[in-house]
Amino acid sequence: MAPAPLRILLLCHSFNSLSQRLFCELRARGHEVSVELDIADRVTEEAVELFRPALVIAPFLKRLIQPSVWQRQPCLIVHPGPVGDRGPAALDWAVRESDPAWGVTVLQANEAFDAGPVWAHAGFAMRAAAKGSLYRREVAEAAVDAVLRAVASFAAGGSASAAPPPASTWRGPLPQAERCIDxxxxxxxxxxxxxxxxxxxxxxxxxxxxQPCRVFDAHAATPDALDTSPPGALIGRRDGAVLRRTVDGGVWIGQASHAAPCGGKAFKLPCDLAFGAAFEALPAMNVPLERASGEWGEIRYQEFGAPGARVGCLSFEFYNGAMSTAQCRRLLAAWREATARDTRVLLIAGGADFFSNGIHLNCIEAASYREDDSAADESMRNIEAMDDLAEAVIRTTDRLTIALLRGNAGAGGAFLALAADEVWAHQGVVLNPHYKNMGNLYGSEYWTYLLPRRLGDEGAAALMAGRLPLGAPQALSIGLIDRCMDVAAAGFETLAITHATALAAAHNVEQRIAAKASRRGADETARPLADYRLHELSRMHRNFYGFDPSFHVARYHFVHKLPMAWTPRHLARHRDGMNATSAR
Structure with missing residues (x-):
């Protein structure tokens, strides 16, 4: 007989991607899950008193859990390092030192950092990738594996390992001196x-x-992009990134945190926005959509399959899934180029870590510091560009279109995916198909047309109001997506292309294309897309220009990474029924 489901409190510094994934996985297994952000000791103590969980799980913390909690309640810490590793920058060190293998350890909280008894652990091979990418993919998969085993053991009356802990290695924050580039x-x-x-x-x-700055988002350059400039020289620009020579090649640097364009409050921006005229003075080094796999660029096009049954794949890799006005326009131009090709199926594949998270809040924030611009104006330009792209996908009626979710999707990015005829994802994807968490934003991208088609009016309203993450299996079960492949992220794209190639060669593909064109025509007659867009943008105009500043306040807090003052009520279900004063 399986153990009864548990009441589990997730305690986290922020409700980040790993916390959301565990939230979905635990709920899918019948556990009752509530969330409390680690704001203050007394708030955590109150949450435990209110919810009375059987277990507290901390997927992402930046400080110790207090004895008043862990001495009273079993608390499991998810540490992104192998057994014996300790410290707040485990993954930083692993990437910096190019460790070949790494892991995740679930251990019980005690008086020291990462030093408690071990409940479970899981390992993985390291990939040559950014820390965040490893965290969202390999670390997340290992954490799900280890946490679910630990929870199952706890529910069955088990305990942490009685074996003596291995010799531990404490490594503090990785100092800038260790990262400084010569x-x-x-x-x-x-x-x-x-x-x-x-x-x-x-x-x-x-x-x-x-100009002094902090740099992010680096990609290796191919020899074809290089010249004879000395190491350190800036030699070109592409897709908002700058190319810098190294002693044996070059790297594209996509993002920089630089105070000058941001009113003295530095935050990450694409290099073209961060450095303006100096960036534009570099020679452009544009590349075609179809190119060698090693040649970096944000947007790429490939084709597969036999003549007459070809599959096109338009992929885009935008940093952290944010889509600026310029990126939306580039992707729209690429979509139009792709639809001029002779294909029966056209895939639109977002990044490996994120399909898309919608409008680019950092670029919008930067507009608020320009004398001839405003955050409201850039917000409207950005959402109009997103709508143009979504509309182009919806109006593509001469072939089947499929959105491939290689990574998570949120807000407008989730609805951009729904603009395709079908949405395919792998089992590790998390979707946040709603907008209100960003200052009560109404949203656009034709969601008022796309979502009720799949869920009905009541289902759409409930999903938008719930404001909770959905795992891909749950999204499939309610009809939000069309296929959830039981495969790891690394194998998803290859499997999806295999299925798409079979679809393009199917005997009834022409009938399916004709049927979809007929449905689109009937929908247009019933209510034109322009009407949905006008309605949505009128509400968005109110969000951007109206008297309620909630969106602008929420955006500012997000961009400048200000800590939350309280846990949002839709996450802290243990606070249902409390008045606003006590909740805070």
Missing amino acids: WSKDTTATVLAKIRSADGQPGVQDELFG
């Missing part, structure tokens, strides 16, 4: 390891265009 000596591999170890936060202190 452009006159460091190889491309070394530069990539340093920047990737700091990706997300804190970045690597460096200098671009003679």
Whole structure:
């Protein structure tokens, strides 16, 4: 007989991607899950008193759980390092030192960091990738495996390992001195390891265009992109990134945190926005959509299959899934180019870590510091560009279109995926198909047309109001997506292309294309897309320009990474029924 489901409190610094994934996985197994953000000791104590969980799980913390909690309640810590590793920057060190293998350990909280008894652990092979990418993929999969085994053991009356702990290794924060780039000596591999170890936060202190900054988002350049400039020279630009020479090659640097364009409050921006005219003075090094796999660029096109049954795949890799006005316009141009090709199926595949998270909040924030611009104006430009792209996908009626979710999707990015005829994902994807968490934003991207088609009016309203993450299996079960493949992220794209190639060669593909065109025509007659767009944008205009500043406040807090003052009520279900004063 299986153990009864547990009441589990997730305690986290923020409700990040790993916390959301565990939230979905635990709920899918019948556990009652509530969330409390780690704001203050007394708030955590109150949450435990209110919810009375059987177990507290901490997927992402930045400080110790207090004895008043862990001495009273079993608390499991998810540490992104193998057994014996200790410290707050485990993954930073692993990436910086190019460790071949790493792991995740679930251990019981005690008086010291990462030193309690071990409940479960899981390992994985390291990939040459940024810290954040490893965290969202390999670490997340290992954490799900280890946490579910630990929870199952706890529910069955088990206990942590009685074996003596191995000799532990404490490593504190990785200092900038360990990441500092010496452009006159460091190889491309070394530069990539340093920047990737700091990706997300804190970045690597460096200098671009003679100005101090922190750099992020690095990619190796191919020899074809290089010239004879000395190491450290800036030699070209592409897709908002700058190309810098190393001693044995070059790296594309996509993002920089630089105070000058941001009113003295530095935050990450694409290099073209961060450095303006100096960036534009570099020679453009644009590349075609179809190119060698090693040649970096944000957007790429490939084709597969036999003549007459071809499959096109338009993929885009935008940093952290954010889509600026310029990126939306580039992707729209690429979509139009792709639809001019003779294919029966056209795939639109977002990034490996994120399909898309919608409008680019950092670029919008930057507009608020420009004399001739405003955050409201850039918000409207950005959402209009997103709508243009979504509309182009919806109106593609001469072939089947499929959105491939290689990574998570949120807000407008989730609805961009729904603009395709079908949405396919792998089992590790998490979707956040709603907008209100960003300052009560109404949303656009034709969601008022796309979502009720799948869930009905009541289902759409409930999903938008719930504001909770959905795992891909749950999204499939309610009809939000069309296929959830039981495969790891690494194998998803290959399997999806195999299925798409079979679909393009199917005997009834022409009938399916004709039927979809007929449905689109009937929908247009019943209510034109322009009407949905006008309604949504009128509400968005109110969000951007109206008297309620909630969106602008929420965006500012998000961009500048200000801590939450309380846990949102839709997450802290243990606070249902409390008045607003006590909840805070």
